[in-house]
Amino acid sequence: MxxxxxxxxxxxxxxxxxxxxxxxxxxxxxxxxxxxxxxxxxxxxxxxxxxxxxxxxxxxxxxxxxxxxxxxxxxxxxxxxxxxxxxxxxxxxxxxxxxxxxxxxxxxxxxxxxxxxxxxEPEAAEELFHGLWTQDPHMRRLFRTIERAARTEASVLVRGESGTGKELTAHALHALSSRAKGPFRAINCAALSPSLLESELFGHVRGAFTGAVRDSPGHFRLAGGGTLFLDEVAELPLELQAKLLRALETHSVIPVGGREPISVDVRIVAATHRALRREVEQGRFRADLMYRLRVVPLFLPSLRERPGDILPLARRFLKDLNARGGRQVLRFSAQAQRQLQEYPWPGNVRELRNVMEYAHVMGEGPVLSEAELPPEFNEQAHPAPRASESAQRSTAPVGVEDIHRALSQTQGNRARAAALLGISRITLWRRLRQASEGAER
Incomplete structure (x- = not known):
């Protein structure tokens, strides 16, 4: 079959x-x-x-x-x-x-x-919740709040830094709601010009503007019976904020170029990395719209606020990468663990996943070392030298003998040898290749 x-x-x-x-x-x-x-x-x-x-x-x-x-x-x-x-x-x-x-x-x-x-044991438990993994008790309590919020029709505002899982949270709210069988639509309010964003949200009629060769329903109508996720909602221009407020109050939209309102049945989940109250104080966001969107506020913690999740998450990502074949990373070096835990993670869980993929590709062998982490980690661990130190280094370039000595000390690991010499892996590889080509000539 x-x-x-x-x-x-x-x-x-x-x-x-x-x-x-x-x-x-x-x-x-x-x-x-x-x-x-x-x-x-x-x-x-x-x-x-x-x-x-x-x-x-x-x-x-x-x-x-x-x-x-x-x-x-x-x-x-x-x-x-x-x-x-x-x-x-x-x-x-x-x-x-x-x-x-x-x-x-x-x-x-x-x-x-x-x-x-x-x-x-609450402090040791772990949970995978609609793509969000944690063993942090505060994060697990947030999951229970999401479950309670999902059972209502109330608008939800998800606040969190980039990479904390705002869209995964929106998907969870939809999947656990009575609207789960309906569509889930998402739009990034910061990614489009105001005129295009209005058309994408509310639709347009044929002939409304150059290029409008047919009617378009817009996300509000396409999400009918389901959930509409408005990402980066704080970036909405004030004119569109007024039209969004009207749509929420009347449960209807007027397409661009249209005259008659069209009823819509949609639940709104919005997200932002900004504090909307501060945006209201600065005159950049309407207070009445904030209250409409912020019926249930959810605050996603940054990764640095859940330090106990950093290494377990890193291991989970490495396990997935190992499953693809090729390099099999079994553990971190002590220095790599220290750097991962001390790094501020401005990109949060998304950045951690990308860092693990970079290190998995760039390194060799079963131990992930600190030299295999992206450059910003080693810059953090080894601050840039003063100008006098840089001048001294520049007068004493690394030679092939130095490279061979470093490779011997690191059991042939090129990434660690490059870090030991204070040069990039590309520089190390280039100098070895030049020496090899010179020997052939």
């Missing part, structure tokens, strides 16, 4: 489960009778053989009314179940279950059940 005529069904299920587990952690697919259709690799490892395809979900757990399970699945409420028997050292005794619907057109055909460990 194949899916779409090309991909075998088993392969398609594996691909889907890999994607689901990357986003939501260990996942089991159930049919409408709560029988197991398939288990992801993470779920298989976590369950340790206690649940297999064809079994009903409750067969692995202590007696619990089937109706309670079905109600929890349908309402997407979290449920904690205890296993019938312990599977030995290291195996969990209980799991938390959270479900999302599997749809075939308008019809529900089962559930994707996401598994996680219940926190035995």
């Amino acid at each position: 194949t899916l779409g005529g090309d991909v075998p069904l088993a392969d398609a299920l594996k691909q889907s489960l890999r994607a689901l587990e990357a986003f939501s952690g260990p996942t089991v697919l159930l049919d409408a009778q709560t029988r197991v259709l398939a288990l992801g690799a993470q779920a298989t490892s976590l369950l340790k053989g206690r649940l297999k395809p064809g079994q009903r979900l409750l067969e692995a757990f202590e007696a619990d009314p089937a109706e309670t399970l079905r109600t929890a699945l349908k309402s997407h409420e979290e449920l904690c179940l205890t296993f019938r028997e312990h599977a030995g050292p290291g195996a969990p005794r209980a799991l938390r279950l959270r479900a999302t619907d599997l749809m075939e057109g308008p019809r529900g055909v089962g559930w994707a059940v996401h598994l996680s460990l219940p926190p035995a």
Whole structure:
């Protein structure tokens, strides 16, 4: 049997489960009778053989009314179940279950059940929540606030620095809401000119401006029945703020070039890295619009405010990179760990992911050293020398013998040898190549 005529069904299920587990952690697919259709690799490892395809979900757990399970699945409420028997050292005794619907057109055909460990010790627990991972207790409390906010129709304002997960939070609010089956639309308010942004938000009619050769519905109408995410909402020009406020108050939009309002049914989630109250004080943002958007404010902490998450997150990113093949990084050097923990992380979790990818590509061997981190880390650890020191270095250039000596000291690791000599890896490679070409001539 194949899916779409090309991909075998088993392969398609594996691909889907890999994607689901990357986003939501260990996942089991159930049919409408709560029988197991398939288990992801993470779920298989976590369950340790206690649940297999064809079994009903409750067969692995202590007696619990089937109706309670079905109600929890349908309402997407979290449920904690205890296993019938312990599977030995290291195996969990209980799991938390959270479900999302599997749809075939308008019809529900089962559930994707996401598994996680219940926190035995609050300070040690970890959680993967709709793509956001943490073991920080404040962050986990934020997850519970997101769950409560998702059950309402209230507008939510997400505040956080770049890279803290504002769009993931918006996706979580949508996925956990009664609008989950509707569309999720996102628009960056800082990325477009005011005239184009108005058209993108509210739509336009044919002939409204040069190039408007047909009607366009706009994001408000395209998100009908679902959620509209307004990223960087503080960047909206004042004129558009007035039109956005009107749309929120009247639940309708007037397309550019149109005359009649069109009803819309959409929930708004907005995000910004700025303090809207300060923007109001400076006259750059309307107070009435702020109150409309900020019914439920959510504040995402920066990575430097959750220092206990830095190294665990870095290891998780490296595990994903190792899975792609090639270099297999098993641990950090002590100095690399220190630099990662002391770095201010202006780009937060997104920057940490990029730094791990850079180091994974640039280095060699199973140990990720401080020399493999991007230049700004080594600049932080070794401040730029004074002018007199630079002049002394410039009069004594690094020679090939120096490079060979450094390579010997670092067991052939070029990144570490370059750091030891105070030159870049590219410079080290170039001088070795020049010496080799000279020897050939």
